[in-house]
Amino acid sequence: MHGWMGKILRVDLTRGRLREEPLEPKAAKDFIGGRGFGIHILRREADPGCDPLSAENVMVMATGPLTGTGAPTGARYMIMTKSPLTGAITCSNAGGRFPTELKQAGFDALIFTGKAEQPVYLWIEDGSAELRDANHLWGKTTHATTDMLRSETDAKARVACIGPAGERLVRFAAVMNDKDRAAGRSGVGAVMGSKNLKAVVVRGTGKVALADPERFKAFNQETIARFKAAARETPLGLTINGTAGVVITTQHLGVLPTKNWQQGTFSGWEQIHGETLSAKYLVRNKACYACPIGCGRITRVEDPVFGGEGEGPEYETIYAMGSNCMVDNLAAVIKANYICNEQGLDTITMGATIACAMELVDKGFLQEETVGRPLAWGDGEALVELTRMTAAREGFGDRLAEGSYRLAASLGHPELAMVAKKQEFPGYEPRGAQAMGLAYATSPIGGSHMRGDPAYFELFGIPEPVDPLEWRGKAKITKSFQDLSAVIDSAGLCIFFAVRNLAGKSLDVPPTGIREYLNAATGADYTLEELIRAGERIITAERQFLIRAGFSRRDDTLPARLTAEPLPDGPAKGMVCHLEEMLDEYYREQNWSEEGIPTAERLAALGLEEEGR
Amino acid sequence: MIVRVKCFTGLRRYAPEGRKDFAIELDAGARVANLLDRLGVPVATDLIAAVNGRRVARETPLQDGDAVVLFTPMEGG
Ligand code: SF4
Numbered sequence: 001m002h003g004w005m006g007k008i009l010r011v012d013l014t015r016g017r018l019r020e021e022p023l024e025p026k027a028a029k030d031f032i033g034g035r036g037f038g039i040h041i042l043r044r045e046a047d048p049g050c051d052p053l054s055a056e057n058v059m060v061m062a063t064g065p066l067t068g069t070g071a072p073t074g075a076r077y078m079i080m081t082k083s084p085l086t087g088a089i090t091c092s093n094a095g096g097r098f099p100t101e102l103k104q105a106g107f108d109a110l111i112f113t114g115k116a117e118q119p120v121y122l123w124i125e126d127g128s129a130e131l132r133d134a135n136h137l138w139g140k141t142t143h144a145t146t147d148m149l150r151s152e153t154d155a156k157a158r159v160a161c162i163g164p165a166g167e168r169l170v171r172f173a174a175v176m177n178d179k180d181r182a183a184g185r186s187g188v189g190a191v192m193g194s195k196n197l198k199a200v201v202v203r204g205t206g207k208v209a210l211a212d213p214e215r216f217k218a219f220n221q222e223t224i225a226r227f228k229a230a231a232r233e234t235p236l237g238l239t240i241n242g243t244a245g246v247v248i249t250t251q252h253l254g255v256l257p258t259k260n261w262q263q264g265t266f267s268g269w270e271q272i273h274g275e276t277l278s279a280k281y282l283v284r285n286k287a288c289y290a291c292p293i294g295c296g297r298i299t300r301v302e303d304p305v306f307g308g309e310g311e312g313p314e315y316e317t318i319y320a321m322g323s324n325c326m327v328d329n330l331a332a333v334i335k336a337n338y339i340c341n342e343q344g345l346d347t348i349t350m351g352a353t354i355a356c357a358m359e360l361v362d363k364g365f366l367q368e369e370t371v372g373r374p375l376a377w378g379d380g381e382a383l384v385e386l387t388r389m390t391a392a393r394e395g396f397g398d399r400l401a402e403g404s405y406r407l408a409a410s411l412g413h414p415e416l417a418m419v420a421k422k423q424e425f426p427g428y429e430p431r432g433a434q435a436m437g438l439a440y441a442t443s444p445i446g447g448s449h450m451r452g453d454p455a456y457f458e459l460f461g462i463p464e465p466v467d468p469l470e471w472r473g474k475a476k477i478t479k480s481f482q483d484l485s486a487v488i489d490s491a492g493l494c495i496f497f498a499v500r501n502l503a504g505k506s507l508d509v510p511p512t513g514i515r516e517y518l519n520a521a522t523g524a525d526y527t528l529e530e531l532i533r534a535g536e537r538i539i540t541a542e543r544q545f546l547i548r549a550g551f552s553r554r555d556d557t558l559p560a561r562l563t564a565e566p567l568p569d570g571p572a573k574g575m576v577c578h579l580e581e582m583l584d585e586y587y588r589e590q591n592w593s594e595e596g597i598p599t600a601e602r603l604a605a606l607g608l609e610e611e612g613r
Numbered sequence: 614m615i616v617r618v619k620c621f622t623g624l625r626r627y628a629p630e631g632r633k634d635f636a637i638e639l640d641a642g643a644r645v646a647n648l649l650d651r652l653g654v655p656v657a658t659d660l661i662a663a664v665n666g667r668r669v670a671r672e673t674p675l676q677d678g679d680a681v682v683l684f685t686p687m688e689g690g
Contacts, residue, residue, distance in 0.1 A: 234659045235623040237687030245687035248621050252663045252682055274687070275622065460686040461661065571667045 002211035003065035003522035014114030032490035033064035038080025048549035052084040053194040055115035062109035064492020068100035073494035075289035083186040090186035095288030096178035101158040105204025116196040134198040141342040142176040161199035162189040163344030165391040170401040172349035180311035184346040211523030241274025243315035254570025255429040258323040260355040265570040268328025306331035310338040319427025320351025332380025343391030352424035356404035421446030432572025435474040438582040444542040452482030463505040471578035475585035483535035537606040553596040614677035623685035627652040646671040
């Protein structure tokens with residue numbers, strides 16, 4: 001095969017058995033790779049009703065056909081499993097260098113089933129694989145684990161692993177690769193921990209074969225030239241300030257979630273935005289494999305309390321731990337970010353859970369004696385300390401480790417958890433960006449925008465500006481962006497490059513450039529229609545899994561704060577999110593029933609009627 | 614009339630002496646487009662203009678004392 005390596009490695013952790021399987025060409029074309037492979041495998045093999053932290057759960061790590069090909073940002077892999085945070089699926093992806101190495105070692109995807117009796121790691125070297133003892137690594141940080149594994153396998157090996165948070169089954173533990181790249185969301189790290197799988201270590205010296213290298217090269221040169229010319233015209237904010245630059249946009253459009261989503265603007269924003277980060281703490285940029293953008297930040301903080309060196313923060317971290325907790329001390333946010341990277345925690349859920357605890361204390365529903373320390377808005381030291389305690393499940397950290405929904409519900413106030421399907425939102429306020437609310441409510445992983453990002457058209461004006469306060473007509477555009485995201489996530493690309501550079505310049509965002517790359521790489525000869533259909537197939541298959549796990553329209557919700565309490569400040573003052581109106585329109589666009597269930601004819605049209613359990 | 618202007622990131626290079634924050638005198642009735650013209654921002658530049666906290670179109674007229682913020686749309690997630 002071309003683009004695809006044609007092989008999947010199945011790892012039965014209970015029996016300690018490894019088996020190679022060929023990739024079926026039809027499934028490869030229909031589901032593309034990455035996220036598509038994930039759901040294709042889960043729907044046949046995982047019980048949607050299983051306990052996510054039991055041996056019954058299945059975990060898939062899958063690359064895309066463009067991963068490792070040299071296509072810009074073709075660097076990603078996806079981790080899909082049933083989430084211990086939401087009970088729905090996960091869809092956590094990361095770039096860096098590990099995913100490319102996995103393909104160079106000969107595999108498109110890894111399937112993990114069962115549970116090892118003792119801690120183990122998987123060592124893959126150019127097509128051969130074995131499970132090895134990992135007792136000596138248990139309890140080690142992600143950085144220490146990576147260093148130790150490289151010294152005992154190969155200095156050039158690439159590592160994806162969990163930290164102590166994943167071992168302790170923190171419900172939002174991350175899987176970290178190349179030390180600081182996070183497959184962050186929905187607790188994929190806890191699933192690894194529950195399986196006693198500490199790490200996957202890979203060394204590969206092979207190449208990804210291309211179906212038509214000439215055509216691939218020509219299209220690649222054209223794409224990069226266009227990208228560079230545009231960047232000369234308007235210097236790319238992502239390169240200059242990383243995603244942290246987004247604070248400027250969200251603050252000025254009044255959609256920067258502040259004080260656990262009680263406000264849409266933050267008075268301390270100038271202390272935490274991307275320019276401040278660049279001026280005070282940036283050492284240099286960092287790029288994933290084959291990425292011309294380089295949004296990664298290597299930072300160093302000289303500070304007696306919050307000093308350190310590492311990677312980050314991203315915009316989402318700055319919102320969750322900064323404005324949302326009203327912490328205007330960027331050094332404290334960075335310190336908490338470093339702890340998350342080393343302990344293997346999702347920064348969004350961590351920050352949002354602490355913000356929720358701050359509001360619970362503020363409203364008198366939680367006593368500081370229970371927390372074991374003062375917890376006022378803006379307390380940077382509390383942010384850092386509670387992050388550390390959460391990773392260790394120490395004291396009150398044990399309750400934070402369950403995420404904001406379980407914390408707030410245990411105190412009788414679930415309405416203060418800013419979540420959809422129990423997962424905390426990223427940093428865009430839906431009252432001032434209506435489609436964002438629809439994206440959060442309908443995302444298969446709960447509170448997330450990365451599975452179809454309306455910020456592009458509502459806030460960034462890509463491919464064209466759309467009024468963020470209007471809700472009519474948003475369902476159709478949101479669906480188009482979700483379909484596009486499914487293709488991006490499955491091909492192995494990064495959304496930051498693909499939306500701007502590889503999709504048509506209209507609001508139905510056809511994946512035109514991705515099609516070019518896919519066809520040159522795989523020879524699968526996708527028509528545009530087939531590729532759009534593949535995106536719809538992936539999204540509908542995910543929905544089908546959720547329905548089987550017991551989800552329906554009543555779970556496609558937002559907290560009342562966003563749908564019933566008018567935003568008190570900023571440009572979107574007085575607005576609520578008109579979710580119900582958008583939802584009806586959205587189900588019609590999807591060809592799902594009023595209850596949000598895919599219709600039989602829709603399933604048949606996408607070839608999804610037969611399989612699945 | 615005089616308006617206060619803040620430029621961020623990609624647009625800083627058009628601010629007088631690269632300053633982040635400055636005041637500028639414009640003819641009465643001037644629009645956002647006239648301000649951009651005065652600063653030498655090319656018409657094709659991808660940007661967001663906010664006046665007194667509201668995102669506005671380039672044709673929007675400015676008033677004395679307005680606070681204008683100019684920035685390139687920064688994406689990310
Ligand atoms: S834009 Fe950022 S996250 Fe995406 S591939 Fe490039 S460096 Fe990685």
